[in-house]
Each structure stands twice: as structure tokens, then as C-alpha cells.
Amino acid sequence: MKAYVLGAAVLMLAALPAGAQDASKGDAANGKRVFVSVGCHYCHGRSGQGGALNYPAPALAQTQLPFDGFKGVLRESLRDMPAYVEAVLPDKDVADIYAFLQSLPGRRPAKDIAILNN
């Protein structure tokens, strides 16, 4: 599923106009607030750990998607995911969410967590 989302996002990226917003300008603190206020965490989890709607929703912590691909998925959406139009989620907020996701701690080595090794 994750691979599918990534692939589709890359296709969308190719269709996007040049000059897409620079993700590095995002405000991670505001991104965290918006991530929750617009309900991204409903499917993807507050820690970007992933979840499920009618099928698995991918983990987004430290997402490997390039920013424009990420924004493309948000605007047009894939399968059952809600699409967030500019009026609902301005580009600035998208950049902030992206910055927040990049700021998340992401995965830890599973071997460091004893109870995951049963």
C-alpha cells in the first residue's frame, strides 16, 4: 500500500507546475497543530505512525515523499482519502504539516524495545 501511495505521488509530482513551495520554510509547530485540527491524525496517527480507513493508511513520520508529491496527494487524494483544497488547507499549512512530519522522531530500532521481540 505504501509503495502504491508513493508511486502515485511521484506521478502527481510530474504533473505539478514548476516553482512549488519550498518545504524547508514550513513551521513544524504550526504544522503539528494543523495536522490535528484538520484531522490528518484520524487515519495517520498523531505520531504519523499510520492507521487505517477502509484499508491501511501509510505512516507519514519522516515521510520519504518529496514535498510536491506530498502536496499533490493532499490536493487530489488517492482512493478513499479526503482531498484538501486550497480554501480548506492553504499551501502554507501544507508546508507546515510537511515540516512537522519531517520533525517527528520516526522509527526506532525494534530490538531496543524488549517487548517487541517475543
Add this chain to the structure above:
Amino acid sequence: MPQRRDDSPVIGRRNFLKGATLAGTAAAITASPPAKAMPAPPADTLKAALPGPRQIAAETQPPVKDPATQTTSGGDFMVDVFKTLDIDYLAMNCASSFRGLHEAVINYNNNKPEILTCPHEEIAVAMGHGYAKIEGKPLAFICHGVVGLQHATMAMYNAWCDRVPVYCMGGNIVEADKRMPGAEWVHSAVDIGALTRDFTKWDDQPTSLQHFADSAVRAYRVAMTPPMGPVLLSLDAELQENPIRDAETLRIPKLGKVVPPMGDSGALAEAAKLLVAAQNPVILCDRLARSPAGLASMIELAETLQCAVIDNVGRMNFPSRHPLNMSFRRGPVLGQADVILALEVNDVWGTLNQFSDRIVRSSRPVAKKDAKVITIGTREMLIKANYQDFARFPEVDLAITGDGQASLPALLEQVKRLVDDGRKSAFAERGKKLGAARLAMIEQAKSDATLGWDSSPITTARMCAEVYVQIKDEDWSLVGNSIRNTWPHRLWDIKKPYQWNGVSGGSGVGYNLPSSIGAALANKRHGRVTVAFGGDGDFMFVPGALWTAAHHKIPLLYVIQNNRAYHQEVMYLQAMAARHGRGIQNAHIGTTITDPNVDYATVARGFGVHGEGPITDPNELAPAIKRALAVVKRGEPALIDVVTDPR
């Protein structure tokens, strides 16, 4: 027609005669001709007719005795019938329309089947649902045939969809002249079975005790013959309560051995040929294994073929950590399949297609167009017109009608007969690759579980891992799960026949808690540690089930995944709002369970159940689970309220 109470007094007739006499007297008193009126009739026409011998006898002899006691009852005989069916429990919420049977159970047969007191009929049936999937046989359930049955319908529909036998009965008062004014009229119906006929296998309203015996045994056999399902008997109150009149002629028919239908041997041979010749065969399974034999056959077939297995987890079909278990890699596996064998899969189309819930709903196949699809199952043996639980029609190359589990040994034998050394070698190579992929999936699952490990609200992965580490060395049984919580099947070593028992079938909310209690009841006699996860929304439908667990001392560790919402609906509403570009700020209205937040541990304590929580700090989980497990191990239920991230 149901028997009349043979010792009931003939009060009606007696009063009628008295009334006639009084009327005659009154007529005589008013017989004086009025001053100016119509001409008076002849005086003799105003007198009552002269009494005949029967009337004289009725007037002069002592009144017919109105007996206050009886020595036998139809209910006693009904209990004798249940004894032959090996029914251990009778779940109910007490009601007058079956007071005859109720009294017979508790006094004539020393509370056997043991009565389970349930505060709602939906709870009683759902308990039977969970019980049957662990114990392999039904418990009995009885209710008011009209109002109680309406409460029970959702749970009966779940059992129907999940192909689970629940032996349902409803009290009724069939004869109109026997109904007391008031409640007995609104609680009676000509045909109570009409309400549930679309989702029961069979129903009947016996009109004599012999009829009851025949139908009671038939109902059991029908319920237990795959495809299994709920059945309903309407029990006339007169039949339950009145003395037995024909004891010397009553007999209880024998049940006999119930043998499930098997797939055609020629068709199974054809299926075996396709499977053995395939490069990438895949086995799909859903409501397949109902006993240890089914699980063993499934493992043997997969290992003989060394092929991928995708388990839709409708039953305990296949070990979660088996090297051939590709349930969490289904896309790529199905994309490469050239032969697909679907065993008791209800929704074959849904498994083989990817559906998109967008403005224009669309789908695309996930399997190759030329992949051969074989089905073995009983779906088409039990299909009705109205409710659409049969799912979309799948295109299939070979549809074998027969019970999946019963057909597996014959299929396996055919497969083994066809496997030569060349194929064995190819199979081994295939199995090796699948095994490597499985190991990678397990590592991926562990890695995924680390995301947000220390977060609050707690991740569902952390919640499941914390429970597993404390039960893994016990003889445990997982009997319930919250919606789309895949972590137990991703992280836990689920391999014994009773370590998983599927889901609701009809996705009717209010199933998980009572069905888990029913499954725990079945596990109790085996000394297993029963655990279940369940959503807060599901709990809110049937919290009273906890009282039943406490009252009957049913040990169960129930972990509430408390995301404070009917979360699937939050997401759907979010999707609707986003579709209109209106933002999702209002998606919580009508979908969340907040303001106030529910304190489930306190609710549990109110029902006499040990309660822990609400737990928001993941580090507090382990000690809470330990305390709760200690309660469960001493034979009582316990609840842990875990405040989690949505999914």
C-alpha cells in the same frame, strides 16, 4: 392447536348461565306494561326458558373445581428434550411469555441448562455467538417473542452473517382467548418468526409437545449443519405451562450424527490439478476452520503446496507467524497469482478487487485477468433475497459447493497424489522465497510498531504489545478485536485453534463485548486466559454485559481501545466534508464520545467488574495489565480503559 388447560375451570360457561337467569329475572321485573306505550307482548315471552337438565345440574351442583396446582408441565418435557441436545446454557432476560419453561429449568432440572441472566437480548444472543465459535456448539437463548426478539435481532443478524449457530426461542401466546388484557396482547404475534425469517436458517411454532420435540431436534440439526446459522422456535405459553396430557405417547427423536456436505470429488480433483500445476497458487480463507481439524488441514494443504496463504481472519484458519502467511502482503501476492483457491470466503469479489470510495465509485482487479479462481464453500447453499450479505457476484472458474473444512482432506489427498519430485522441488523453492518475505514482514511490523511508541494518547501497537507480553506464556485466547486493529495478527504468535475466533459477521455494533464474554464462558471450563480488545463505541451499546460477566464469574480481560469516537464514522464524515471543500472542523458532531469523556473503569466497577484506567500514559499500561490479569486468573472479569490514538 395448542392444548387447552385441561384443568381450567368453565367459569365462562357458568357465568353465562348465571347471566341468562339474571336477565330473565330482570325482564320479568320490567314486564309491567307502561301507561301509554306499544302493546305489551305476551307475558310468557318475557320469561327465561325453562332450564334443561344440564342447566339444572350446573345450577344445583357444586362449581367445577378450579385447580391451583399441577404435577406436570410441558416445560418439563421441553427441558427433557434439551437434555438430549447437550445444551449447557440458556441465555435470557426473564419474561412472562416463557415463565413455564423458565420455571421448569430452574426447578425440574436444577438449573440445567444453566441460566445466564442478561440485561438485554442483544447481549444474550451475542454471547451465544461468541460461545459457539469457541465451544463448537450452540447455547440456547429465549426471549419474549415480540419485544425481546426485536431487541435480539441485531445480534441474530450478526450470527447469520457469520454463519454461527445460535439456538433462539421466543415465548408467545398463540390463542387470542388465552391472552390476559394488556401486555400479553402487545407481546404476542401470529408469527413471531416473520421478524427474523430473513436471517435465520429455519423457524417453527410447535402446536403440541410432540411437535415441539420434533422441531427442537430439527432446529438443532439445521443450526449445526454447515452452513450453520441461527434458528428460532416460537414456544406457546400454554404449551409450556399446561400439564402434559399425552405423556405415554410422547417421544424425543434422536439427533443422530450431523455430517457436513462435502464438495464433489471430481471437482476437487480438478481443483487439485490446477493447484499443483500452478506457478504461484494462492489460498484465500475466511470462515473456514471451525475446529482443530480444520486448522490442521489448512496448514497441511499450504505446506504441501508451499504456497501463499491470505487469511481474512473470519476464523482461526492459519498461524499468524507461519512462513506462508502472506495476509499483510496481499497486493503483490495476488498480483502474481495464477491460481487462486478461495475457501469459505464470503466476499471473493471484494478480496480480488480494489474499490475506491470516491465521488465516482470505481474498482480495479488486483489479480491477473487470466488467473484461475476456484471457490469451495457453502455460501450458495444459504442465500436469501433481501439482505445483501452475500456481497458482489464474483467471476469464478470452478465453484465447488461444499463445506470448506469437510472438503479439505479430500482435496489434500488429490493434491498429494499429483505432487511428484519435480513439483516438490519447485514448491520448496517457492516456499523458501515466501518464508523470507514473511520474515521481512515480521521485522517490518516490529519497526512500524515503534512509531509513536511513547506517545499519549497511546498507539494501538503499544497497547497490543503490552498485553501480549503478559499473556504469551499463558494458555491464552483472543476472542475480540476493535475495528481494523491489525496489531495482534501482525505481532502476536497466534497459532492454536482457540487463539482467535473471528469477527461479528454483520458488523453490527454491540457485538464485541458480549460475544467476548460468551467466548470467555466457553474458555472458562478449559482454564484459558481470555482476552479481547474492543472499541468504546461498541461498548456503549451494551455496557450491561459486564454485569452478566460479573454475576456469572466469567473471567475475561477486556481492553477498551478508547479513541472517544465512532471513529470509522468520523473519517467518513471527514471525507464527505472534504468532498465539498467545506473543511472538517465539524466532523466531530454526532461522531465523537466526548464532553463528557466516559470513565469506563468506573462504569465497570459499577457493574461489579474490576476496572483500570483511563490510562493515557503508556508506561502505566504494564502495571495495570498485571493487576487486571491477576483478577482474571482468579476467575473474574476485568476491564482496562486505554485512551488511544484513533487507529
